[in-house]
Amino acid sequence: MSLRTFILGLVASFGIAWLAVVVIPFFKMRSLEPIVHAEGTEQAGEVFFPKRTGRIVNGAAVYAANGCYLCHTQVIRPTYAGNDMFRSDWGGLADDEDRGDTRRETNAWDFLGESYAHIGVTRMGPDLSNFGRRLEANYLEEGQSPEDWIYYHLYRPFNRADLRIGRATCPPHPFLFEKKKIAGQGSDEALDVDACEGHEVVPGSEVKALASYLISLKKDQAVPAQLDFSPGKK
Ligand code: HEC
Numbered sequence: 001m002s003l004r005t006f007i008l009g010l011v012a013s014f015g016i017a018w019l020a021v022v023v024i025p026f027f028k029m030r031s032l033e034p035i036v037h038a039e040g041t042e043q044a045g046e047v048f049f050p051k052r053t054g055r056i057v058n059g060a061a062v063y064a065a066n067g068c069y070l071c072h073t074q075v076i077r078p079t080y081a082g083n084d085m086f087r088s089d090w091g092g093l094a095d096d097e098d099r100g101d102t103r104r105e106t107n108a109w110d111f112l113g114e115s116y117a118h119i120g121v122t123r124m125g126p127d128l129s130n131f132g133r134r135l136e137a138n139y140l141e142e143g144q145s146p147e148d149w150i151y152y153h154l155y156r157p158f159n160r161a162d163l164r165i166g167r168a169t170c171p172p173h174p175f176l177f178e179k180k181k182i183a184g185q186g187s188d189e190a191l192d193v194d195a196c197e198g199h200e201v202v203p204g205s206e207v208k209a210l211a212s213y214l215i216s217l218k219k220d221q222a223v224p225a226q227l228d229f230s231p232g233k234k
Pocket of ligand 1: 061063066067068069070071072117126131134153167168169170171173210214232
């Protein structure tokens with residue numbers, strides 16, 4: 001083999017992969033145009049653009065800083081890359097009270113307006129793309145607020161009643177909470193957990209932002225037909 005063929009071979013093997021995996025996706029996704037829902041659908045004329053502002057944006061930064069993405073993905077794969085739709089309520093709710101089956105795959109537009117797309121590194125824990133939906137529909141106990149569920153989960157996940165013994169758990173994040181002396185009647189926000197005598201545990205500002213972010217995770221809005229890759233829901 002001549003040196004020239006060898007170099008051409010190298011360029012072809014690495015260059016084509018680099019073009020297909022890095023360069024083409026970069027140009028396709030760097031400036032996404034808003035897509036309008038087609039005539040004849042329920043959302044006709046509306047622009048497909050989820051809004052994320054304020055505390056939710058701060059919460060995304062806390063999510064990043066604490067490495068939540070190391071164990072949690074936020075991508076429901078397009079069906080051509082391996083069906084994710086069978087995982088219960090990951091892609092949306094199989095049985096939403098108002099909208100029926102809302103499960104669908106994630107698309108690049110779902111991350112519009114986010115400064116970083118937290119697609120995640122591994123799936124040690126459940127995918128969180130639609131955690132906000134699942135939480136409100138399935139997890140809350142009578143009278144419990146969504147924030148409270150999240151605070152107890154992050155403070156001491158293995159205390160949750162619905163966890164099966166021997167299952168991997170989310171690591172505890174007690175450092176996101178403040179332990180402080182009870183003043184007067186104590187705080188309304190205090191968690192019902194053991195703290196030292198005369199002290200209480202209250203959520204800190206970071207975990208409050210993180211809770212807003214987690215509650216906002218609802219990536220199951222109806223998509224325009226050109227973004228719906230799933231051949232069927234099963
Ligand atoms: C070491 C891996 C790991 C890290 C890091 C991690 N988690 Fe988890 N997480 C898990 C596992 C495993 C579960 C499933 C068991 C459970 O519910 O505790 C889980 C469950 C959850 C759930 C419940 C999801 C559901 O639908 O049942 C939420 C919400 C969650 N994690 C949020 C977070 C947040 C926020 C962070 C970052 C502050 C984080 N996790 C960091 C492993 C992790």
